Amino acid sequence: MTDALGYRAKFGVLGPSTNTIVQPDFDDLRPAGVTNHYSRIIIQNAAAISDETFMQGTLEIDRCTEDAVKGVLTCAPDYLVMGMSAVTFYGGAEGAAGWKRNIEEIAGLKISTGSESVVAALKTLGGIRKVAVLSPYYPVANAEVARFLSDHGFETVRDIPLRCPSWQAIAQVQPHTIREAVKEIDGDDVDAIVQVGTNLSMVKLAAQLELTLAKPVIAINAATYWHALRAYGIKDRMAGCGRLLEEY
Incomplete structure (x- = not known):
C-alpha cells in the first residue's frame, strides 16, 4: 500500500x-x-x-x-x-x-x-575549481572541509569559521552576519561560495546572494x-x- x-x-x-x-x-x-x-x-x-x-x-x-x-x-x-x-x-x-x-x-x-552533496553540486554547476567556505565551525573542522574538497579537485581559497559557542547558537546567527562573512571571503579569485553547517540558516539568503554576486552560492541544506x-x-x-x- x-x-x-x-x-x-x-x-x-x-x-x-x-x-x-x-x-x-x-x-x-x-x-x-x-x-x-x-x-x-x-x-x-x-x-x-x-x-x-x-x-x-x-x-x-x-x-x-x-x-x-x-x-x-x-x-x-x-x-x-x-x-x-x-x-x-x-x-x-x-x-x-x-x-x-x-x-x-x-x-x-x-x-x-552533506559532503557528497556539495561536491555533486559543484560538479553539476560546472566551471568551478576555486571556492570560499563559510561555516559555524572551528578552524579544525574547516580544515577537514578543505581537505575533503581538495580530494575532489576543488581548492579552498579562503574560509571563515564563525566559531559558534554552542550547537543552539549556530541557529541564532543572523543574516547580516552571514552577509558580512560572505563579503569577506568572496573575490575575483573565487568561483563559488560554499556554506556548511546545517544549523546555519542560509537557503533563501544563498539564493539572493547568487543574484548579487553573479556566482554560485551553495547552502548545504x-x-x-x-x-x-x-x-x-x-x-x-x-x-x-x-x-x-x-x-x-
Whole structure:
C-alpha cells in the first residue's frame, strides 16, 4: 500500500536534537508527495570553545547517530538524508566514503550526505575549481572541509569559521552576519561560495546572494535535499531556493 502523503517518497532525516534549522528547511524544499521524517540524534547543547571541544562535540553526535538511524527505520522510509554535515567531511574523501558506507550498512538504505552533496553540486554547476567556505565551525573542522574538497579537485581559497559557542547558537546567527562573512571571503579569485553547517540558516539568503554576486552560492541544506531528490529519481524544480533546485 502507498503512503497517503508520502506517495512518491518517505525520507528519513537524521539530525542533532539541538538543530532547529534542518527540519523547517527540508520541509520548505519538499515537493508534493514527498514527506520528511525527522529522527533526532539525542545530544546536549555542547559548549564549543576551542578546536578540541568542537571536535569532541561532533564526534559525540557521530556516536549517537546509529540510534537515530534505527529509530527512523520504524516508519519504513525509502531513503535517508543526513541533516548534520561536519562528520561527513572528516578524513577526506576516503573517510567520508567510509562513514557513508557504515550508515548505509546499518540502515539497509541509501543516504545523501552533506559532503557528497556539495561536491555533486559543484560538479553539476560546472566551471568551478576555486571556492570560499563559510561555516559555524572551528578552524579544525574547516580544515577537514578543505581537505575533503581538495580530494575532489576543488581548492579552498579562503574560509571563515564563525566559531559558534554552542550547537543552539549556530541557529541564532543572523543574516547580516552571514552577509558580512560572505563579503569577506568572496573575490575575483573565487568561483563559488560554499556554506556548511546545517544549523546555519542560509537557503533563501544563498539564493539572493547568487543574484548579487553573479556566482554560485551553495547552502548545504539546499544541496543535500537536492541531492536526495535527484538520487531518488525525483526531478521537480523549485524557484527561490538557488540555481541547483531551479535548474538541475
